[in-house]
Amino acid sequence: MADEMQLLEERVNREYEYGFSTDIETDTAPKGLNEDIIRLISRKKHEPEWLLEWRLKAFRHWEKMTMPKWANLQYPEINFQDIIYYAAPKTKKAKPGKLDEVDPELLKTLDKLGISLNEQKRLTGVAVDVVMDSVSVATTFQEQLAEKGIIFCAISEAVQKHPDLLRRYLGTVVPMTDNFFAALNSAVFTDGSFCYIPKGVRCPMELSTYFRINKENSGQFERTLIIAEDGAYVSYLEGCTAPRRDENQLHAAIVEIVAMGHAEVKYSTVQNWYPGDDAGKGGIYNFVTKRGICKGNNSKISWTQVETGSAITWKYPSVILKGDNSIGEFYSVALTTKFQQADTGTKMHHIGKNTRSRIVSKGISAGKSQNSYRGLVKVAKTAENARNFSQCDSLLLGDKCGAHTFPYIESKNNTAVVEHEATTSKIGEDQLFYCEQRGLDAEKAVALIVTGFAKEVMNNLPMEFAVEAQKLLAVSLEGSVG
Amino acid sequence: MLSIKNIHASIDGKQILKGLNLEIKPGEVHAIMGPNGSGKSTLASVLAGREEYEVTEGSVEFEGKNLLELSPEERAKEGLFLAFQYPVEIPGVSTTNFIKAALNEKRKYQGLEPLDAASFLKLLREKAALLELDKSLLSRSLNEGFSGGEKKRNEIFQMAVLDPKLTILDETDSGLDIDALRIVAKGVNTLHNADHSIIVITHYQRLLNYLQPDFVHVLMNGRIVKSGGKELALELEEKGYDFIKEELQESLTA
Numbered sequence: 011m012a013d014e015m016q017l018l019e020e021r022v023n024r025e026y027e028y029g030f031s032t033d034i035e036t037d038t039a040p041k042g043l044n045e046d047i048i049r050l051i052s053r054k055k056h057e058p059e060w061l062l063e064w065r066l067k068a069f070r071h072w073e074k075m076t077m078p079k080w081a082n083l084q085y086p087e088i089n090f091q092d093i094i095y096y097a098a099p100k101t102k103k104a105k106p107g108k109l110d111e112v113d114p115e116l117l118k119t120l121d122k123l124g125i126s127l128n129e130q131k132r133l134t135g136v137a138v139d140v141v142m143d144s145v146s147v148a149t150t151f152q153e154q155l156a157e158k159g160i161i162f163c164a165i166s167e168a169v170q171k172h173p174d175l176l177r178r179y180l181g182t183v184v185p186m187t188d189n190f191f192a193a194l195n196s197a198v199f200t201d202g203s204f205c206y207i208p209k210g211v212r213c214p215m216e217l218s219t220y221f222r223i224n225k226e227n228s229g230q231f232e233r234t235l236i237i238a239e240d241g242a243y244v245s246y247l248e249g250c251t252a253p254r255r256d257e258n259q260l261h262a263a264i265v266e267i268v269a270m271g272h273a274e275v276k277y278s279t280v281q282n283w284y285p286g287d288d289a290g291k292g293g294i295y296n297f298v299t300k301r302g303i304c305k306g307n308n309s310k311i312s313w314t315q316v317e318t319g320s321a322i323t324w325k326y327p328s329v330i331l332k333g334d335n336s337i338g339e340f341y342s343v344a345l346t347t348k349f350q351q352a353d354t355g356t357k358m359h360h361i362g363k364n365t366r367s368r369i370v371s372k373g374i375s376a377g378k379s380q381n382s383y384r385g386l387v388k389v390a391k392t393a394e395n396a397r398n399f400s401q402c403d404s405l406l407l408g409d410k411c412g413a414h415t416f417p418y419i420e421s422k423n424n425t426a427v428v429e430h431e432a433t434t435s436k437i438g439e440d441q442l443f444y445c446e447q448r449g450l451d452a453e454k455a456v457a458l459i460v461t462g463f464a465k466e467v468m469n470n471l472p473m474e475f476a477v478e479a480q481k482l483l484a485v486s487l488e489g490s491v492g
Numbered sequence: 493m494l495s496i497k498n499i500h501a502s503i504d505g506k507q508i509l510k511g512l513n514l515e516i517k518p519g520e521v522h523a524i525m526g527p528n529g530s531g532k533s534t535l536a537s538v539l540a541g542r543e544e545y546e547v548t549e550g551s552v553e554f555e556g557k558n559l560l561e562l563s564p565e566e567r568a569k570e571g572l573f574l575a576f577q578y579p580v581e582i583p584g585v586s587t588t589n590f591i592k593a594a595l596n597e598k599r600k601y602q603g604l605e606p607l608d609a610a611s612f613l614k615l616l617r618e619k620a621a622l623l624e625l626d627k628s629l630l631s632r633s634l635n636e637g638f639s640g641g642e643k644k645r646n647e648i649f650q651m652a653v654l655d656p657k658l659t660i661l662d663e664t665d666s667g668l669d670i671d672a673l674r675i676v677a678k679g680v681n682t683l684h685n686a687d688h689s690i691i692v693i694t695h696y697q698r699l700l701n702y703l704q705p706d707f708v709h710v711l712m713n714g715r716i717v718k719s720g721g722k723e724l725a726l727e728l729e730e731k732g733y734d735f736i737k738e739e740l741q742e743s744l745t746a
Contacts, residue, residue: 444580447540448594448650449568449601458593462584462633 039096045069048197051096055166055200058173068186068196075190081324081353082382082414085258085295093229093260095198139164139203139219151215160244161206162217165233168204175206179237183266183301183330191262191297191324195231199264202232207242207273216472218247221263229260236266238273240306245276245472258286258321262297271306271333276314278471279327280479282486283319290349290378293321300327304336304362312339313356314470316479318486321350326384328357331365331393338367341467343479345460345486346379346411355385355416360393360426369400372464375411376487382414387428389421396426404434405463407456407487457484493518493689494559494658499550500714501538508534510714511550516658519686523700523725524693526711527733532693533577535711536662539691540574541567555657568594569601571657575647575664582634587646588616590634591653598654619652623679641672648679655683660691665699677702697729710736 039050048069052062077088139162155162161172168176186196203219221232238244248265261283269275277300286293296319302311313327329338340356358367367387375381387398404413415432437459445455461468461480468476494516501509508531516522526532538545539552541564552559559567582590596606607615620627623645635643644664651659661680665673680703684690692703700708700722708724709716710733718724718736727735 438580440578440580441582443540443542443564444576444582445594446564447568447574447576448590448654449565449597450593451563451565454593454597458585458590459582462582465584 037096037098038094041094042091043069043093043095043198047095051198051200054096054098055169057169060177061169064181064186065197068193069198071187072190072193072197075193077190081384082380082416083322083324083351083353085322085351088258088260088295090194095229095231096200098200139217155213155215158211158214159208160211160213161204163204165199165202165204165235168235172204172206175237176204176235179235179266179268181266183268183303184264184299189299192264192299195233195262195264195299198229199231199233202234202263203236204234205236205244205246207236207238207244209239210241211239212242213244216245216247218249220249229262231261232263234263234265236275236277237268238270238275238309240270241272242270243274245278247278247280247472247475249280249282258293258295259284260295260297261320263300264298265300265327267302267311269302269304269306269309269311269336272308273306274310274312275302276312276472277302277327278475279313279315279317280471280475280482281315281317281319281323282482284321285319285348285350286321288348290321293350294319295322296320296325297322298325300325301330301357302328302338303330304333304338304365306336307333307362308335309333310337310339312337312341312470314339314341314467315343315354316464316467316471316482317342317344317352317354318482320352323350323352323354325354326356328359329367330359330361331367331396332361333365334362335364335366336362337365339470340367340369340371340385341470342371342383343374343464343467343483344372344381344383345374345376345483346381347375347377347486348379349377350379352380353382353384355383357386357388358398360387360389360396360398362392363394364396365393366397367399369398369402370466371400371402372467373402373404373413374407374460374463375404375413376407378410380412380414382416384416384418386418386420387430388419389423389426389428391422393423394425396421396423396428398426398428400428400430402430402432403463404432405460406434406436453488457487460484460487493555495551495553497551497553499538499552500548501534501545502548503534503545507548508545508714509538512711512715514709514716516689516691518657518689519684520707521684521690521692521703521705523703523705523708523722524691524711524716525695525708525725525728528695530711531714532711533662536574536660536691536693539567539660540564540572565597566601568654569598573651573654573656573659575644575651575659575661577662577664577666579635579643579647581636581638583636585634586632587630587634587649591616591650594650595653615653619649622652622682623649624675625649640667641669644668644676645672645679648676648683652679652683655688657687658689658691660693662693663695664692665694665696673699674702697725700725712736712740 039047048065184192186193205217207213267275283294283296304311311329317323331338338358344352344354346352356369369385371383373381373383383402389396402415406413413434417430419428421428441459442452442455460483471479496512496514499509499512524532547560625645664676705722708720708722710718717740
C-alpha cells in the first residue's frame with residue numbers, strides 16, 4: 011500500500027511539450043503600464059479615437075481598483091509595471107493577410123504546435139485564427155466563411171473593417187468596470203478573435219483561435235467577441251500554450267458572447283498554458299473573464315472547458331439568461347498537478363422565464379495542487395420557473411493535494427428549482443490493483459480512471475478535439491503516478 | 493506450471509502464511525478450502541502481487557519464472573488471472589473499453605498487434621454469450637450498478653477474453669444464487685483445458701459439484717494441512733473442519 015501511495019505522490023519531471031520558444035524578431039513596447047503605453051498600443055493598431063478613449067477610461071478605472079483576494083489562490087503580488095504590454099512578431103507588413111507573408115520561423119512554430127494554417131488541410135474542417143503574443147498572425151478560411159456572411163477575423167481587423175458592429179457590442183457583456191482584470195484587459199487588450207454569424211446561418215465549420223505566448227516578460231491580453239444573430243449557430247474552440255520560463259507570465263483575457271433569439275453558441279476551451287516546473291517555479295497566471303448573454307428568447311450558450319495548464323487559473327465562464335426559455339451550460343474538467351492552483355467555475359444568472367442551466371464540473375487534483383470549484387446560481391425575481399442542476403465531482407490523487415467546492419445560490423423567485431450535487435473521491439488502491447491485475451500499469455490505470463471520471467464533459471467537446479483533450483489529460487497526468 | 497515452496501507472507505507485520513507448499517501442473521484444478529482467517533485470500537493476493545502483503549520467505553515459480561519478482565501487471569500479462577471476491581467499480585469506463593485496454597496490453601506484451609475492431613467485437617460477443625451476460629452490461633460503466641451475480645459473471649467473462657494460463661477464483665461462489673453459480677461454473681468448465689490451470693478458493697463444496705477438482709487442499713493457520721481428491725470436499729462439508737483439527741492434534745500428540 012505504501013509503495014502504491016508513494017507512486018501516486020511522487021512527482022517525476024515531465025517535460026512540458028510546448029515549452030520551447032521561437033526566436034522571432036519582435037516589436038515590443040517598453041515594460042510598464044501608463045497612458046502613454048495605451049496610446050502606443052492604440053497607435054500601433056491604427057485605432058479610431060473612440061477606442062483609445064474607451065481604453066483610457068478603462069485604465070483610469072483600473073488604477074482605482076485592487077486585485078481581488080476572495081479566490082482560494084495564493085500568489086505573490088503581481089508587479090504590473092514589470093510586464094510588457096505589447097509584443098508583436100515582426101513581419102514585413104503590419105498585418106499579413108496571406109500565408110506566404112507570415113514569417114517562416116513562425117510557421118515552423120505553429121507546425122510544431124500541431125496547428126496547420128495550410129488551407130489545403132481543409133479535411134479537418136476547422137477555421138483557425140492564430141494569436142501570437144499581442145497580434146493575430148493569420149486567419150484561415152476567411153473567404154469561404156464570408157460567402158455565408160460570416161465574419162471571422164482578428165479583433166484588430168474588425169476595428170478597421172467592421173467598426174460599427176464592434177462598437178455596438180464591445181464591453182456590453184463584460185463591462186470595462188466589471189472586475190480588476192477585465193478593466194486591465196479593456197485598457198490594454200492587443201488582439202483576439204472577432205466572430206459574427208448573421209441571421210439564420212449555421213456556421214459550417216468549427217471556428218478556432220489558437221493563443222500562444224512567446225515573448226518573455228510579456229503578458230497576453232486578448233479579447234474575443236462572438237455575436238450570433240437570430241437563429242444562428244456556431245461552435246468555437248480555443249487552445250493555448252506558452253514556452254517554459256522561470257518567471258510567471260500574466261494572461262488576462264476577456265471573452266464576450268452574444269446570442270440573439272434561437273441562436274446557439276458552443277464555446278470550447280482546451281487550456282494548456284505552461285503550468286510551471288515541479289518546484290512550482292514559473293508558469294502562467296491565468297485570470298480570465300468569460301461571459302455570454304442569452305439575449306433573445308430560446309437561445310443557448312454552452313461552455314466546455316478542459317483546463318490542464320497554468321500555474322494559477324482564475325476563471326468563471328458565465329451565462330446571463332435574459333431571454334425567456336434560454337439555456338446556459340457549463341461543462342468543466344480542471345486538472346491540477348505539481349503546484350498548480352485552480353479556482354474555476356461559473357455563474358448562471360437567470361433573468362428570463364423558464365430559463366434553464368446545467369453545471370457539470372469535474373476537478374482532478376494531483377501532486378501538491380489545489381483545485382477549487384466556485385459557482386454562483388442566481389435567480390432573479392423575474393425568472394419564473396427557472397431550473398438549475400449542478401453536479402460537482404472531485405477526484406484526488408495522492409494525499410498532498412486539495413479539492414474544494416464553493417457553491418453559492420441566490421434565489422429571489424420561489425418557483426425556481428435549484429439542485430446541487432457534489433462528490434469527492436480518491437482513486438482507490440483497490441481500483442488501481444484491479445487494473446494492474448488485468449495487465450494495465452499504474453499510469454495507464456490512472457489515465458483510464460480519470461478519463462472515465464471526466465467522460466461526461468469530454469463528450470461535449472467537438473469530436474476532433476475530444477481525442478486531443480483526452481490525450482492531453484493523460485499526458486498531464488504522466489509522472490503523477492511515478 | 494506453478495510451484496509454491498515454503499511461502500511465508502505477512503501483512504502489517506502479522507504472519508498469515510507460514511510455510512505453504514503447492515505444486516500445480518498444466519490443466520489441473522485445485523480447490524483450496526479452509527476456515528475463515530486461514531490464509532486463503534492472502535494466498536490469492538500474494539500470487540497476484542498485492543503490495544500490502546510481504547513475502548518473508550519461500551519462492552514461487554510460474555511457468556519457469558520467479559513470480560515474486562514480477563509486478564502485478566507483468567504477472568497478469570504472463571497469464572495469471574485473479575477473479576476478485578469483490579470486483580471494483582470504475583465509473584465512466586465501459587466494460588468493453590476496459591477489457592479492450594487490458595487485452596491490447598497483453599497482446600503488446602506478447603509482441604502482437606492490437607486486435608482489430610471486428611475480431612474484438614466477435615470475441616466479446618462469443619464470450620458474453622458463454623456467460624449469458626447481457627450485451628447492454630458491456631457498454632455500461634465497469635461493474636457500476638451490477639448485481640452481485642453480474643459482477644462475478646463479468647469476472648469470468650474477462651477471464652474468457654484474456655485467456656490466462658492460471659486462474660485463481662477467489663470465493664467466486666460467494667453471494668451467487670444457484671443459477672448464477674451454474675452459469676459461472678459452465679463458463680469456467682468451458683474455458684478449462686489442458687493448458688489452463690485453476691485454483692478455486694472456496695468455503696463451500698457446492699461450486700466443486702460443478703467444477704470437479706483434481707485435488708482438494710485444506711488450508712489452516714497458514715499451511716496446507718491435508719490434501720486429497722474431491723471426496724475430501726464432501727467429507728469437509730459433512731464434518732466441518734473440526735475433524736481435521738482433531739487429526740492434527742492426534743498426530744502432534746502421537
